[in-house]
Amino acid sequence: MSEKRIALGLRNITKVFGDKYANKNVSLDVYHGEILSVLGENGSGKTSLMNVVAGIYTPDYGQIFIDGKEVSINSPKDAFSFNVGMIHQHFKLVDVFSATENIVLGIDDGGFDLKKAREKIVQIAEKYGFIIDPDKKIYDMSVSEKQTVEIIRVLYRGADILILDEPTAVLTPQETKVLFNVLRRMRDDGKSIIIITHKLHEVLSLSDRVAVLRKGEYAGTVITSQTNEKELTELMVGGKADLNIHRDEPKNAATRLTVSGINCKNREGVTVLKDVSFEAKAGEILGIAGIAGSGQRELLEAIAGLQKLEDGEVVYIDPKTHEKENLRNKTPLEIREMGVRLSFVPEDRLGMGLVGNMGIVDNMMLRSYRKGHSMFVSRKEPKNLADEIIDRLHIVTPDAETPVRRLSGGNVQKVLVGREIAAAPTVLMAAYPVRGLDIGASHTIYDLLNEQKKKGVAVIFVGEDLDVLIELCDRIMVLSGGAVSGIVNGRQTTKEEIGLLMTKSKEESANEQ
């Protein structure tokens, strides 16, 4: 790589949404045969910048050069004609089509010959080492198979510049490794690869150079081999940052919740939880890891009384009286009336957690409206609570009555977590509480969970980032296909160990148990 040619050049790209700058005067270059990471916190404009290149958004100002020539990209079709292809974070695939049908979609090369297309797909797959079944329907595919289809689609169209938006967010560590090998092979083939990410260790292990964005502005480019995590973080947040997650030793860890042998089916009659047993202890954080859709959501809902159990028991042990109470098939209201203080932060914040069109005060009342004795509700107490949460968690909002859907993702999450914590729970369950949050907001949430742990609350934390799970949790339970494939100590485990447990097939785990 002695002499490098610029494949894609961006000059002063600016994109405005309303009166907010998504990108402001961003200029950067990508060479042929290199992997460039675009790094930045959430909301730093990584995705919108790349959407500009891919023709999804039109820039308000700025120029795009491809192989030295200025071009204007007004639609995804234009982007393809300049050999630019983007693999989006949320896959853009038609579920009822086969892989081949999805790949040829939108290409007009005269004839319509699916057989020929199929052959070409197999060729591409062999060249770069993909594993794909061209006739498989998308709805039968795993997440990583879908991603493979997306990448092949872009290659099929002859793309030389590939943009991947958070490609590893949904993959297990093993799948990530496979993907990275494929990407390296494409780089060696002379292609330019841009990968958008906020995971520092991936940046360091994969890319040749790193471009950093901060609040929509270009913060600089560094050569990967000459940098480290600390420097990148400082570039990213624009100052010194403490990235370590605090973890105390659990104190007086008494069992608070015993789940034994629960089975659960979803509405379609498919088993989603299989013989799940575990204990949650007071004063510790129990992490739950697993590939998306392995039963995490159903497990929490089963405990909260939102899922009907086929069999098994959920036993709650009262911290004061040590009495045991079975929560099986009780409604959330019944559970609350039994005096069990269970708090649940669901993953669907504005669906299950909060009412988007109501203000913070009204959302606080959702949990407390039953306390009154007359038919009228008092708004005084929830108003005080709302103000207190806004103040303590530094929620950015015009006032306490602003509809919560207008707040940013991080602030919405703070409202929800704040409300659940205010109920002084003895068990706190949080599903993906930092999804979509930037580093600062994520750390606020981690601190809140740690604070609850100190107070002797049994915290159950469902997460997707294995690095965070390993740093934050005392114990980590791994779910695979609705069954527990292992419970490991958070202080001693490795990502590889958890990754293996995540993909362990049901048969294997059944044999071991």
Next chain:
Amino acid sequence: MLITFLSKAVEQAIPLLFGSTGEIITEKSGNLNLGIPGIMYMGGCAGIMGAYIYENSVAVPSPFWCILIPLLSSVIGAGFLALIYSFLTITLRANQNVTGLAITTFGIGFSDFFGGSLVGIMGGDGQLSVVTSASYFKKSLPFADNLGRVGELFFSYGFLAYLAIIIAIVAAWFLKRTRSGLQLRAVGENPATADAAGINVTKYKYIATCIGGIIAGLGGLYFIMDYTGGSWTSGGFGDRGWLAIALVIFATWKPNIGILGSFIFGGLYIAYYYTGNLGRSAGELFKMLPYLVTIIVLVITSMRNKKENQPPESLGLPYFREER
């Protein structure tokens, strides 16, 4: 008796087949057009209006124009309503259900008004009737009479009946086997995906909705010119438009199954004539059968939960690229 029943069932089936093929093409683009009943009414009424004006303006109507003018009028009338629907729902992103129902109300109202008063407006009197044109629409193949039962069952219909079946077969082939068909289905399933793949979503939606509306309009034309023999009766078309939409569900969005389905629906629709001495109220109960069958099909397909038998995924939803 059986042959008569079957050939009557086919006559009932043809308007439904036109309607459902049109609606399937429309729905495959993600547009749920509940204006189809109104569009079918309009197709019939515009056709008969065109024929009436032509028959009254020349002394000896020629067979060529007698067929072409009603056909063109019907296409223009139905296409116009479908275009209004497209503009409101695709360009202005209005609610599809509300727009569709408004189109139906408008189409029926417009047709009933002009169907009832065109003769008066033109300075004549009596009922709106175009016997000459209708006779050309009704003309069956010349050798049909010599073939006995086979002739009655297969060759005794006007040309629009065969056109309906041809259109349905072509539509099935188009959706399954052509690039444009694949891309149209992609638009209805997931417009964001189609857009990212470089397909012009707006164009596909407009064309599919308008062509779908025009095909449905031919159902109304067949009903007026062939089935009723060229005379307008207010409300005579009845609930066939809704039945056509039910047929779309019955056919699980496949025009080739729609052919079979339309014959079943057509048979069920007139079954009460052939079930012995039933009173009028019992007859009305029989007319309910097609809907009942649709509900049963819905229950079965949703129980089997096969993805291919479900409606297009983004059916009824407007699409806007820069939505965040």
